[in-house]
Amino acid sequence: MDRSNQTSPVVGFILLGLSAHPKLEKMFFVLILLMYLVILLGNGVLILVTILDFRLHMPMYFFLGNLSFLDICYTTSSVPLILDSFLTPRKTISFSTCAVQMFLSFAMGATECVLLGMMAFDRYVAVCNPLRYPVVMSKAAYMPMAASSWAAGITNSVVQTSQAMRVPFCGDNVINHFTCEILAVLKLACADISINVISMVVANVIFLGAPVLFIFVSYVFIIATILRIPSTEGRKKAFSTCSAHLTVVVVFYGTILFMYGKPKSRDPLGADKQDLSDKLTSLFYGVVTPMLNPIIYSLRNKDVKAAMKNLVCQ
Numbered sequence: 001m002d003r004s005n006q007t008s009p010v011v012g013f014i015l016l017g018l019s020a021h022p023k024l025e026k027m028f029f030v031l032i033l034l035m036y037l038v039i040l041l042g043n044g045v046l047i048l049v050t051i052l053d054f055r056l057h058m059p060m061y062f063f064l065g066n067l068s069f070l071d072i073c074y075t076t077s078s079v080p081l082i083l084d085s086f087l088t089p090r091k092t093i094s095f096s097t098c099a100v101q102m103f104l105s106f107a108m109g110a111t112e113c114v115l116l117g118m119m120a121f122d123r124y125v126a127v128c129n130p131l132r133y134p135v136v137m138s139k140a141a142y143m144p145m146a147a148s149s150w151a152a153g154i155t156n157s158v159v160q161t162s163q164a165m166r167v168p169f170c171g172d173n174v175i176n177h178f179t180c181e182i183l184a185v186l187k188l189a190c191a192d193i194s195i196n197v198i199s200m201v202v203a204n205v206i207f208l209g210a211p212v213l214f215i216f217v218s219y220v221f222i223i224a225t226i227l228r229i230p231s232t233e234g235r236k237k238a239f240s241t242c243s244a245h246l247t248v249v250v251v252f253y254g255t256i257l258f259m260y261g262k263p264k265s266r267d268p269l270g271a272d273k274q275d276l277s278d279k280l281t282s283l284f285y286g287v288v289t290p291m292l293n294p295i296i297y298s299l300r301n302k303d304v305k306a307a308m309k310n311l312v313c314q
Helices: 022-052 059-076 079-087 095-128 130-136 139-166 182-186 194-227 232-261 268-300 302-313
Strands: 012-015 091-094
Touching: 012 095, 022 059, 022 079, 022 268, 022 302, 059 079, 059 095, 059 139, 059 268, 059 302, 079 091, 079 268, 091 095, 095 130, 095 139, 095 182, 095 194, 095 232, 139 182, 139 194, 194 232, 232 268, 268 302
Parallel strands: none
Antiparallel strands: 012 091
């Protein structure tokens, strides 16, 4: 018999968060709050300097400004909810609020994947075809590239969120997570979710696999071009234009691969530790990575450093 016929449909969810580990909640509340403030400040400053400093009115910094705005939106869609869960045990969230939070986090995550691929293409043209760079990466080209990244991410989020929230939920309404993470939510469904799984697999291939492959191929050509530069100083200068983006890519995709690629424990006694590990890894991906992006770009890019100094001195 279908479980949905036995129980009333779910109208809201309860987020467990770290309620099973109360000693960790206070510590993580302070830590996440400080990180969130750094994210807002660091990415906000990056957006300001890319707008106000005319020397940064280039495609690379336009993409960087988009990345910073995206990181602010991504963390704001989840961090306030996470902080609230630390203060309120068994935080209740309505069905509609859960759907909105899931939509925003999905949209921002998918958009960032595509945007990092666009930034890799920008670096490829700059290093491998510098004379054609002004033509290839003109305003008429990089503006639609950024817009298409946002459009692709939002479209994917509409599809995934609408499919996830359309399945029937009944009985258990406790989400063992900080936020309405789609996999944690789908575990509560009382119907076949094979369509959702297939849809997510296809989305992962498109928004994770394809950008990673594109970035990898781009950097193969970039590195090959750099190695052909005769002078050591020239090679160093060429690589410095790509090092910040490459570092961000490694941190971003490295965390995702660690989250979803690590083997799951088959020991029932270790299930609680596994759940805690998954939650903390998700927290790292959702907070630490957006915090590192402005730090990486400000430390490894002399133009951004100079623009920040000018902004502070004014």
